[in-house]
Amino acid sequence: MSSIDAKERAAVESAIQRFGQEPGPLLVVLHAVQDALGYIPPSAIPEIASGLNLSRAEVHGVVTFYHYFRTSPHGRHVVQVCRAEACQARGGAALEAHAQKCLGVGFDETTADGGMTLEAVYCLGNCATGPSVRIDGRMYSNVTPERFDALTGRRGPQ
């Protein structure tokens, strides 16, 4: 495990200082670290553990339990495709296949140029107008394979 760098240490210290006194603070602190760094570096886990008086195992266990927490950097853009039933009822399966083919990666993988990370999500609450996609936090409805190309092409490899 590489040792923690200055930026990571600052993010962890800031998160613990801001939220460490809240009851049951671990998820709040992890959110703050991921918001600051884009992911939770494995080297930050011992620092978070000692800052909150938890064991490394407890922190590692929580980080790995939740799908949202990442332990490695994501690509420049994050493309989330909904795989849930309501989107499937509107052509979601074809979009899932197209997205993987178009970007040349599977779910939870990043394109070779580091441009895009493709993620599967299970419901964005946009179930009447799917298939639904979120790109860098912005949600889109009725995403056909053609629309997917247009949306990702605009943000394409840089």
Add this chain to the structure above:
Amino acid sequence: MATKLYLPKDATAVSLGADEVAAAVAAHAGAQVEVVRTGSRGLFWLEPLIEVATPAGRVGYGPVTAADVPGLLAAGLLEGGAHRLRVGLVEELPYLKSQQRLTFARVGIVDPTSVADYVAHGGYRGLERALAMSPADIVKAVTDSGLRGRGGAAFPTGIKWQTVLGQAAPQKYVTCNADEGDSGTFADRILMEGDPLTLIEGMTIAGLAVGATHGYVYCRVEYPEAIEAIRTAIAAAQAAGYLGGNIRGSGKRFDLGIRVGAGAYICGEETSMLESLEGRRGEVRVRPPLPAIKGLFGAPTVVNNVISFASVPVILERGADYYKHFGVGRSLGTIPLQLAGNLKRGGLVERAFGVSLREILEDYGGGSATGRPIRAVQIGGPLGAYVPASQFDTPLDYESLAAIGALLGHGGIVAFDDTVDMARMARYAFEFCAIESCGKCTPCRIGSTRGVNVIDNLLAGQQPAEQRRLLEELCETMIQGSLCGLGGMAPFPVQSALKHFPEDFAPRGRH
């Protein structure tokens, strides 16, 4: 004076271009208009829906694109003028007019960031009444209303509150389960984005009822717009004296915070949610003890869904008798049904319990979006049964659905046309359970993965009769051997697919 235009900031409306429409309105109409960003009325096929205030009421135009805006203005949008996108008075649209909006009465109408607007539209009348009542009387009103948990379990809300009220403890909590992870559901999201103060008012009343001074909203991370709306509304309520140490000068305290989930479906299960709120892995707890006795940080805790809390203000305002006058049998009040998947007119329909599934699919939904026959409907999320067309006349209430082996859950209705492959949907039910299982119970953790294998083998024609028997046995094991609803109910969609659509499970070579 500037004309008032209303345009949703709801996540679905924005995903359909509402922000671009707002920018176009600002660019082309400028100071002539005051744009209020509301929630969505829940008529999603009309989004983005612009509403303009006229002497006769709000006139709607939709679905609008940014490119339509100059033409709309030229056609007299600000006076409610004629245009091909004009839908007339929004509240006269049959889809909306035929609804019974008690919980969603203000959604799409009010500015969700404004306490003054909320109060002007009848908000906080329930709290004002509750402040003058004893805790026992508040609980009695909720019990008498017949309100049952809208998250899906349908447990009587008043009885849960009574249990917490009856505990002597220095600290109690009120927690809101806003981890709306079921596919096909968005009622919590629409309410939190469009009228968050109704949720906050309901939780405040719960605090007064059970003697809790602190509450948390646990909202899923997939809902960033709702998180922001709740945060803004909490700050506004605090500033206006509706939250904090001295609610409306009563000397009573209720503080509210928001916690954000991290992408775990299981945290919609109440004990997993409590674990997550405490900063741990969202693994389910063994009950007893019930959360009402030993919940968050070991304290007596109310755990209710967003819609359960949001139904409380109207019950306090208008009385238990008014609320329970809606509905049938033991399913009293109204339920926000969410029309999703392959429907022409998806959206939110709040009706008294007992409306038929067919009325929802045909009269509101307008049939499938693809124009093909609707073959199956999944009700109640990924753990809900698939209902075939022969059962579309079933009334939507807890008891009628239980009688056909289905469940209402959180009220999500996902329609599939006749191109659906039900074996694939059954396989997906197991796949989803495998991804989201917390791992505590073996039947759920391992059974879900085995379920995928068995369906693959069945479809590949490897000893199909034997696989079929194995599949049925596996479903039974998961139902009997899981602590919570994820493992215990994931077999429901599988069993219903096998029962109603056996032809889809015929061996077909490679899957």
